[in-house]
Amino acid sequence: MNRRNALKLGVSALAGLYLSPLLGQSRILETPVFKGTFEPTWDSLEKYQVPDWFRDAKFGMWAHWGPQCEPEAGDWYGRGMYEEGSRQYKFHVEKYGHPSKFGFKDVINVWKADNWNPEELVNLYKDSGAKYFMAMANHHDNLDLYDSKYQPHWNSTKVGPKKDIIAGWEKAARKAGLPFAVSVHAAHAWNWFDTSQGSDKNGALAGVPYDGKLTKADGVGTWWEGLDPQELYAQNHTLSVKPSNKSSVHSQWDWADGASIPSSAYSEKFHDRTIDLIDKYNPDMIYFDDTALPLWPVSDAGLRIAAHMYNKSLQKNKTVQAVITGKILNEQQKKAIVWDIEKGQSNAIEPLPWQTDTCIGNWHYHRDYYTNKRYKSAKTVIHTLIDVVSKNGNLMLNIPVRGDGSIDELEREIVKEIGVWMKLNSKSIYGTRPWKIFGEGPQQGSAGALTAQGFNEGKGKPYTSEDIRFAQKDKTLYATVMAWPENGTAIIKSLGKESPHHFDKIKQVKLVSTGEKLKFKQDSQALEVYFPNQKPEASFANALEII
Template identity: 75%
Template sequence: MKRRNALKIGTLGVAGLYLSQLKARTYFFNAANQGPFLPTWDSLSKYQVPDWFRDAKFGMWAHWGPQCEPESGDWYARGMYREDSWQYNYHVKKYGHPSKFGFKDVINVWKADKWDPEELVNLYKNAGAKYFMAMANHHDNLDLWDSTYQPKWNSVKMGPKKDIIMGWERAARKANLPFAISVHAAHAWSWYEPSQRADKNGALAGVPYDGNLKAKDGKGTWWEGLDPQELYAQNHPLSEDSYDNGKIHSQWNWGNGVTPPSKEYCQKFYNRTIELIDKFNPDLLYFDDTALPLWPVSNVGLEIAAYMYNKSLERNDRLQAVITGKILDEEQRKALVWDIEKGQSNEIEPLPWQTDTCIGSWHYDRGVYRDKRYKSAKTVIHSLIDVVSKNGNLMLNIPVRGDGSIDELERAIVEEIGEWMRLNGESIYGTRPWKIFGEGPQQESAAALTAQGFNEGKGKPYTSADFRFVTKGDKLYATAMSWPETGKVLIKSLKLGSPYYRSKIKKVKLVSTGTKLKFRQTPQGLEVYFPQEKTKISYANALEIT
């Protein structure tokens, strides 16, 4: 690969050697980690997914932190340092040049003054969520609790001056919902590298952004006495091709020329995450990483996973904890719950899994609200039904404004999801996959997974010829993904002599109303005759077959 200069060649040569050596090392950060699970993939593969997670099917997420304050979308704390990006232009206009007003300053103006965690969690519970997840930190590296190991750059010491995770956790426990935490900060090391840049054009060309500031530079500023490097973590050379803004995606698994993280950085991440587990006892820990955080250059992710599993066993009579990871191989899927971002599998998975998605941007984006580009409740429900039929769960983010509220368009979507779930939830909760997940033309157009997911919304729209199947006890649920304009549907997989269903069908019921429907089983399929009047929400119609 090309190097930008001679100095970079030497630096990267050493870094590459260091990376290869680091892969072979094992860090035992927590010698007191006692229990049956050891920090190895082989030991963790003995894990079994708890029933609460398998039964829950639907969770909701507050992917909320200081990057929501500008209300300008995903990865703002990186994009604002990219001279070619719309977020940079927005930042300069709203706040000033990133050499003078960096992301540390955005954190300072974030106040979250309209945040009511109990009201939001209850809204999500009423919408049918069976577990709730809060973001504990993002790639921006600010901890959203009173963090011992990020003692000054956390939401209690600056910005809102509130313990965000404690507030969410208390609200979730009061609502009797399992509490999940998402952790993203392992990648701050490379993700923040654009903050080391400077403009190439304009009046401030060559003036460095604030990513290399030290504590001594803060004299006379609001952040006097603070060390920006505890936030930005940029005391290291740039990764190979760092100025290629897309390069980070191929370096997400700590290869392909990324500058390797220091042992001190790995240790700090470990300490912060273990503290989260000890303080808040999350039922689920979500990692935004390939496999586990900092894997394979460090064992801290394996250490954290073993610690959480052992702690769960110690607290409960059986293991109740869930940890998710992305882009997992066959062995790793036994150790963790496979998480697919903005997408879904195209088949029934042998092990439980989860898809995570959002109705807008991950971080709140005023443009999505203004242009009314949110996913509809219909799209969310169709995704949920499809995912559940394939042995998965759906985790849905509702973007939260910087002030801690959600807008009226989001609220209406959440409430409509709740209406459908109250009418049809029995066809979702506690179900298990059938012999096949479904039938119909939509699946024929489904796209393959790309990297960690990203195949949602790429197939044809669902029709009344598309069905998704699940079972619960002796009941089969077949959901028609649209109301039939002809007044009837034909379920081919339930034809006379079907290899999938050999019992005689005695009753078909429309779950949302309890109405018994007329039906006829023929060699072509099961014909089911729908009522003349559509139900209130008719875009997904669960049928109970016994």
């Protein structure tokens, strides 16, 4: 069966179906019997209801942190360091040596996380307004950042820092009273690491294989003696049909377009690792960096993981309090799990809760962003948050963490600035729901369309005082003016007496940040709100409370 057709037909056409990478034929796998309300099918999972804690929280912070932060050279380092001539390859050769001699496994070895203080960072994020916290449990580099029963040698308790990273983050989050989330990316190591199978085409080491095909037998006399690199790299397989490059790995993200298909052993190991993570650390939420669910549609491993997490939560709480996110979802899948949009946002109010994930710099720490002061500003983050909330979404914000486990002083200042605005205005964010429309103003006409996982952030015009975003809570309407009106008057056309969106006669308008009652005039065309002469702190977005 063609994988793309399988996606369209849904799980009923794929229950237990696995496409063998060796035979190129389908074979039937036994689907385990689940004891619980939820079964590992989309039809069963679509009964899911998003819990109120997630809908009310609106704003989370994320430590997308692992060994790829150690070089401080940006995201996807473990793949890019094997791409001859790339920026990361050149950086790697200069800093560490040739990837035939010093591979990613060796980067892990020098990662020590010796300045990591999870409690201090989580408290900083909580103080800045985050209502849930997420830590990376593994990335495409396949290293589990926890005491992993099914990745027993290549996990952070055995190599690198020799610390249980997830346990440390979880303890800090629980102590701070924040829901704890984990992000899981490792399903894609099979193809993502295929660059490690290559070799240089030019230079003195042309044709000398990189370290991606090394085995346990090759480790005699090295620091990794007794370890099998294939448990990390998972490259004992043929490559995809297309040559390995960034465009091909993206086009093959849903295991289509000639992708090398993972073996059942690989898929089951991923399943077991993730179930172990859920059972040991009891996360309230799992973010999957996958189309739909991990390994879908070539394996039902992701469906089984989701059913397990929902059933576990249901048994503990009497209602499902767990959240699972995935990307590029069809309408049925959006009911079964929460739609996550990477570095972008919807251009409409979504009928179901969703989340955008973004970062103030690069996903993995990149010193260039610090040196050249390229981080997103607090203003940009807050504007994104307000827009996303107006459309029934949440914002998950990554603050890149350095290899040693700390954040730099520029990041710290941005986090604190976010906190200033949130302390003054958060009642217009937490616990709100969308209004009749999400907003008005010129910015929305310039917003970019979603592509692939998202990737439309920053494509619209900058916000002005003509741009308004709405949210409501009980009988209160919040209208946030997305810049300070320099002429002293904010004009909200959607609240004119003849507007089709207007709800009731307006009795009072307050500036949320100060509590000051503002003078206003409502006529047939608009609500005019007269701002005070004195600007409050963080006046780049100004929430109005309207009753």
